[in-house]
Amino acid sequence: MSHPNQKKRYLWPYSLATRTALLLIFGMGLIEACGLLINTLDRLDFNRLTQEQEAINRATAIYRDISEMDSKDRVDEINDLDPIHGFTIFLSNQPNLHGINPPSPKLEQTVSHLLTTILFPPELRPIKIIAASDPSTHKNAIAFQLPDDKQWLNILYELTTPNPFKSATFPISFFVMATATSFLTLWGVRRLIAPVSTLAAAAERLGQDVNAPPLIESGPKEIAQSARAFNDMARRINRFVNDRTQLLLAIGHDLRTPITRLKLRSEFIIDPHLQKKFISDLDELEKMIDATLAFGRDNTNHEPIINLDLTSLLQTLIHELQETHPDKCDQIELCHPLPDITLKARPISLKRAIQNLMSNALNYGGNVSVTLTLKPPFLSLHAQKNKHVFIMIEDNGPGLESKDLEYVFEPFVRMESSRNRSTGGTGLGLSIARNIIRGQGGDITLHNRDPHGLYAVIMLIK
């Protein structure tokens, strides 16, 4: 059956498996992204520290080289130095930090500490160190006052912070992790949720066949429990249906004896006219009981469900009807286009149900026209696309009053106008037909045609 809210919520998926999987994948993706982010920020910190330390080491090394040489050679030496990326080195009389701000006592301390720890000859140590560091531009400056000529060696350098988000590692690791989790989640959720679909399929099967085989009662605890409960329910339904049928058979059978007795006794009726009427009523009663018993027996002898070619079944039925009613050949037709449809059904009962409706149309309407279609003939028939098949049996007769369209399905109900011998029914035809079709998961409904006539719609599950 179609879901009532189907139109409104087209973005949110229907299947429980998809919903659960989406939720899990989204959650895990978020967690993965957070994890990767934390990791990357950590690495960023570490990189910056290493870079800082390297730059300080390098500046110290430069100072050492310069301080070790003769004061007059220093300018040439600085010019001859291999250019270092991001470094500016020059001598001046006054410290020149190129306006880099604010002063950084921490950097000063680090440098002077370094100079004391690396076994630097004390006489070469700078008189004074001034340092500055601009955190927004990552520009740094260190000025060393040389001990001999009191000149200042200024070293300016810029730290480049690498952007880890630009590197391919971040998106690649995210992609690999996300794909792996998605696959695992989909697989896991599908496995977990599969029994729910099995249960749904079993419920649907039970609708088509009360004798459908039971579910396997294994798997996780809750699933096994549900399967057990479902099987219990199916068994009870089955027993209920069978008990009713047995009761029907027993009643029908027991009614025969008194009827036979009445028939014998009717011989003592003196008025021949009354006697004739009496016997005719008893005959009708007997016919009704026979029909009931036949129906009960049909129901107890479980016909197997097979793959049935519905199209050729209808063709056969039309031919048979034409053969038995050669005078009405032209009034019996199968409408085109005729789709090719096969479905699972009990062929003999289905044939009987369709035959009942076709002979009703012919008897009470005077003609039969049969249509096979996949399209629901009404909007009110809440049918699912591609799941249901419809057989329409129409006639141009008088039709029925709308209040009787449901009523005629009740057992032994015949309309007053049709109480004539020629049509000869017992009023069980429609009840039997509906019982058969409902027993296979479908339904039959009657409708009036415009301007007159009746049509029956048989809905079957494909």
Ligand SMILES: Nc1ncnc2c1ncn2[C@@H]1O[C@H](COP(=O)(O)OP(=O)(O)O)[C@@H](O)[C@H]1O
């Ligand atoms: N196509 C039809 N047109 C008019 N009346 C119909 C049609 N089909 C069924 N009926 C009415 O419904 C009653 C019940 O039909 P059914 O259950 O088949 O019993 P039966 O054919 O044995 O009378 C019929 O007696 C008839 O009055």
Ligand SMILES: [Mg+2]
């Ligand atoms: Mg009938």
